Structure formats: structure tokens, C-alpha cells
Amino acid sequence: MTREELTEKIVAHKMLKGFKWADVAAQIDKSKEWTACALMGQLSLTKEQAEIVGNVIGLNFSEEEMGLLMSVPYRGSLPTQIPTDPLIYRFYEITQVFGSSIKSLIEEEFGDGIMSAIDFDMSIEREENPKGDRVVVTLSGKFLPYKSY
16 A cells, blocks of 8 residues: 555545544544544654544554554655645746745745745634635745755
8 A cells, every 4th residue: 555545545444434634633633634634644642542533433454554654754755746636736837826925925024935834834714705715725844044064
């Protein structure tokens, strides 16, 4: 079994059983965002977390599956350079259209550097709006300045 196959198994099981990432997250004391990332193959779980997840979602993970859940993932799981899924493509489009401005504003505020994707938090929330509910995505990463040498 591959990590991608395990992800497909977890996602299919989620659809059949109807649990939410937040339900699982509460049991392992993590955010719904972190939990979704881990179970989608972008972060690793501890053995204890993997065992709890299996119990919560009703999957009896094999030793091999436990190992996959605990292994350091290969990050960057999209199959193409330009994403074709419409929702993911919108994030790509946002970066294409507004990326230079976002970069300029960050550099104006912090200087020359990058936002960490390692020391990083993310939240996804629903904001009710009479014109149609809005998606609020918050990305929060530690600023890492480039050093002079």
C-alpha cells in the first residue's frame, strides 16, 4: 500500500461514515486543519495519535498503514504543476494575480525574507454573509529573514 492509497481509503471511509475532521481533531488534541493535513498525507502522526484516529473513525489500521501514518511525508502532493481541481486552482490563481503585491506588502512590513511553512498555523472558517457565505482562510507563518554573510 502507498500513502496515496491510504489517503484514498481514509477519504472514502470519511464519506461513508460521515465524520468530520474536527471530530477526529478533538480526540487527538489538534486543530481540524492539522488533522486534515495529517490524514491527507501531508503531516505525520505519532503512534498514539494513529491508534486514536483508527478507533475514532472506525478503521483498524494494519501495521503497514500505521507505519505510513507515522512516516515523514513527501510534501507537495499535487499531481501537476498547475492544479486542475477548481478549488485548489483558485489558490494558485490568487497567487498568480496577487502574489507580487502580497510579497511587496510582506517585505514592506518585515523586510527581505519568507514566511515559514514549517512554523505555521492555518485556520479555515465560515463567515455568514447575506450575499452568500464566505470562506475565511488564515495562514500564519513565522517570518524568516534572509541573513547576510
